[in-house]
Amino acid sequence: xxxxxxxxxxxxxxxxxxxxxxxxxxxxxxxxxxxxxxxxxxxxxxxxxxxxxxxxxxxxxxxxxxxxxxxxxxxxxxxxxxxxxxxxxxxxxxxxxxxxxxxxxxxxxxxxxxxxxxxxxxxxxxxxxxxxxxxxxxxxxxxxxxxxxxxxxxxxxxxxxxxxxxxxxxxxxxxxxxxxxxxxxxxxxxxxxxxxxxxxxxxxxxxxxxxxxxxxxxxxxxxxxxxxxxxxxxxxxxxxxxxxxxxxxxxxxxxxxxxxxxxxxxxxxxxxxxxxxxxxxxxxxxxxxxxxxxxxxxxxxxxxxxxxxxxxxxxxxxxxxxxxxxxxxxxxxxxxxxxxxxxxxxxxxxxxxxxxxxxxxxxxxxxxxxxxxxxxxxxxxxxxxxxxxxxxxxxxxxxxxxxxxxxxxxxxxxxxxxxxxxxxxxxxxxxxxxxxxxxxxxxxxxxxxxxxxxxxxxxxxxxxxxxxxxxxxxxxxxxxxxxxxx
Amino acid sequence: xxxxxxxxxxxxxxxxxxxxxxxxxxxxxxxxxxxxxxxxxxxxxxxxxxxxxxxxxxxxxxxxxxxxxxxxxxxxxxxxxxxxxxxxxxxxxxxxxxxxxxxxxxxxxxxxxxxxxxxxxxxxxxxxxxxxxxxxxxxxxxxxxxxxxxxxxxxxxxxxxxxxxxxxxxxxxxxxxxxxxxxxxxxxxxxxxxxxxxxxxxxxxxxxxxxxxxxxxxxxxxxxxxxxxxxxxxxx
Numbered sequence: 001x002x003x004x005x006x007x008x009x010x011x012x013x014x015x016x017x018x019x020x021x022x023x024x025x026x027x028x029x030x031x032x033x034x035x036x037x038x039x040x041x042x043x044x045x046x047x048x049x050x051x052x053x054x055x056x057x058x059x060x061x062x063x064x065x066x067x068x069x070x071x072x073x074x075x076x077x078x079x080x081x082x083x084x085x086x087x088x089x090x091x092x093x094x095x096x097x098x099x100x101x102x103x104x105x106x107x108x109x110x111x112x113x114x115x116x117x118x119x120x121x122x123x124x125x126x127x128x129x130x131x132x133x134x135x136x137x138x139x140x141x142x143x144x145x146x147x148x149x150x151x152x153x154x155x156x157x158x159x160x161x162x163x164x165x166x167x168x169x170x171x172x173x174x175x176x177x178x179x180x181x182x183x184x185x186x187x188x189x190x191x192x193x194x195x196x197x198x199x200x201x202x203x204x205x206x207x208x209x210x211x212x213x214x215x216x217x218x219x220x221x222x223x224x225x226x227x228x229x230x231x232x233x234x235x236x237x238x239x240x241x242x243x244x245x246x247x248x249x250x251x252x253x254x255x256x257x258x259x260x261x262x263x264x265x266x267x268x269x270x271x272x273x274x275x276x277x278x279x280x281x282x283x284x285x286x287x288x289x290x291x292x293x294x295x296x297x298x299x300x301x302x303x304x305x306x307x308x309x310x311x312x313x314x315x316x317x318x319x320x321x322x323x324x325x326x327x328x329x330x331x332x333x334x335x336x337x338x339x340x341x342x343x344x345x346x347x348x349x350x351x352x353x354x355x356x357x358x359x360x361x362x363x364x365x366x367x368x369x370x371x372x373x374x375x376x377x378x379x380x381x382x383x384x385x386x387x388x389x390x391x392x393x394x395x396x397x398x399x400x401x402x403x404x405x406x407x408x409x410x411x412x413x414x415x416x417x418x419x420x421x422x423x424x425x426x427x428x429x430x431x432x433x434x435x436x437x438x439x440x441x442x443x444x445x446x447x448x449x450x451x452x453x454x455x456x457x458x459x460x461x462x463x464x465x466x467x468x469x470x471x472x473x474x475x476x477x478x479x480x481x482x483x484x485x486x
Numbered sequence: 487x488x489x490x491x492x493x494x495x496x497x498x499x500x501x502x503x504x505x506x507x508x509x510x511x512x513x514x515x516x517x518x519x520x521x522x523x524x525x526x527x528x529x530x531x532x533x534x535x536x537x538x539x540x541x542x543x544x545x546x547x548x549x550x551x552x553x554x555x556x557x558x559x560x561x562x563x564x565x566x567x568x569x570x571x572x573x574x575x576x577x578x579x580x581x582x583x584x585x586x587x588x589x590x591x592x593x594x595x596x597x598x599x600x601x602x603x604x605x606x607x608x609x610x611x612x613x614x615x616x617x618x619x620x621x622x623x624x625x626x627x628x629x630x631x632x633x634x635x636x637x638x639x640x641x642x643x644x645x646x647x648x649x650x651x652x653x654x655x656x657x658x659x660x661x662x663x664x665x666x667x668x669x670x671x672x673x674x675x676x677x678x679x680x681x682x683x684x685x686x687x688x689x690x691x692x693x694x695x696x697x698x699x700x701x702x703x704x705x706x707x708x709x710x711x712x713x714x715x716x717x718x719x720x721x722x
Contacts, residue, residue, distance in 0.1 A: 017537060017718065018596060018597075019597075019714075019716060020537045020538075020555075020715075020716035020717060020718065021537060021555045021558075021559075021596060022595045022596055022597045022599075022600055023600070023713055023714050023715050023716055024519065024537060024538050024553075024555050024556065024715065024716075024717070025555065025556065025559050025594070025595050025600075025602075026595065026600040026601075026602060026713050027518060027519060027702060027713060027715050028519040028520065028553075028556055028561070028585075029591075029592055029602030029603070029604045030602050030603055030604075030704055030711060030713070031518065031519060031520050031521060031674070031683070031704065032520070032587075032604055032611070032613065032639070033637070033639075033650045033674055033675055033680035033681070034603065034604055034639075034645055035645065035646045035648055036644050036645045036646060037646055038644060125597070125599050126597050126598055126599060134598075138598070139598070142601065142605070143601050144598070144601075145598065145599045145600070145601070147599055147600060147713060147714075148597070148599050150599065164712070166709065167709035167710050167711060168601075168709065168711050169709070170708040170709040171603060171704070171706050171708055171709040171710070171711040172601055172602070172603045172711070173603075173708070174603060174706060174707075174708045174709075175602070175603020175604055175605075176603060176605050178644070178645065179604075179605060179606070179609075179644040179645060180605060215708075216708050219707055219708060220708075481607070
């Protein structure tokens, strides 16, 4: 008992000393008055987690971000629309292992950070940089946190936390603008607000941000600040009843797929490792190569699944002659589309018989590649689908199932219908009634279409999120000074 | 032998082996770096070692010290503090110091959870704060510590070389007791106002250690930034 007390005391003492060191350093550096007169124009990039296109449209309609200097465009983000994976791909930072903290590692054949051990990593602060549990993309930002308790405060008192973050952000920007010509910052509170509160709350927070930007500019008449705002995904603002929170490991049993924790040595007719980490509108499955098609077909029967997608590892002989990368889209127990990708030409092979209307896409017919497939360029498919119910559908399915931004992508991805979500977690005490106001993650447009809002340049009507550096090379320069790009 | 015992007592920091007197020692440094200070001087051959102070008294007229953590965070520093006079209720001191903020010092924190408005990946900054300090014992239950500081800044690039002025006042309640409460205020910049510092802290001390925990707001024209501050010092 004494030894335990001593260990607790020593641990707390070490933690206090560790914290004390950084608090002292922060107090010292932030207590130095600084004045630099070299930079006359400062480009500011604000990465706002979960800022949907619709929220910005509403805020602009109410007078925020007004004037000719602001341009606004749809920012088509990646699938699955989970923050860590999406920011990693937008910023081209060090790839993640899986889409989230909880993931399946095929090399070890086991789930890493299952259950609460994965969930708790969302709120554990980083005391020592080298022992960080956070995603590497966070290193890309000049400002990203207001202290050790930031990630708890985001959910405990989102509004107060946002106020503190805004204050910290502009305080830091004022100092950095004395020496640097670019500045980047990350804000997470708007995402939490979208999950927990009303759409109007997000709009009001944007109006406050706009006001703060204008006040900040007015207080620095000697410098020109050019702001750009981007986001990693949208929010659908579709309320989900707690009875519609789905537990994947239970649901897949209903269609004859056995949930397992590892793949090797399984004997069940159909099996898969379900990953159910947080409350989003996508789910992922890992299984063996020969099980991909049957598992995808079966789970697509589940009534809460909108679309199931999978990378087909064993295409038929006719398909093989066309290209080697094939993907399937499944619905109601059937494969409704199989499409190929030619990496050399960056083109897609889409069945001529495809029902485009199912996905709300209107297209122009390109030249036929074979009697059964038409060849589309990546640019054309983006142009056809950018305003559809499933924006940038083929690119997002292909890259979501590939090792792009993640080391271990899923074998099968499930995109849920609006009004349904993965249960992800239950609060201590068993309550599910938390974070039910809005979601993202699926292939559908509302959770996918984020915002690109800028004073820096003209914008097309829609931008693929991974192309951000093509439009904003100074942002790339800012990020690459702090972290390696891939 | 005495020296060895003293060294051992430093290493076994919880053991007040060599504390000869029971009287509680006054604070001889300010809590918030650069701007806060006191009129008190460390007694001859008395020392303290902590997170933010490592210092020793010389001949009851001066003390010399460093800020150890900043030293390790790419900011070599030192200061010399002189006694300018004392009465029963009042103490005056003058402190001369320097901080040499090396390149990348602003990125040397252990945790990424706090950021600074200073970013110096490719330039150094020399700070040479000089402060006139006064501690006034209003009664047995309250002391006022005031500092008037001139802070010359010399940068190897990007920042302008300038001198900033600052004033701080700290009201320390129950200064002679083990438990004390302190209220902090500073003005930095004056005619070229930069920020105000507002804070509150708790202090515990006994014959061999001093512990402080506080919370500070830096109120700037563009926003208020806040952070806790903590110090643990062993009195030797």
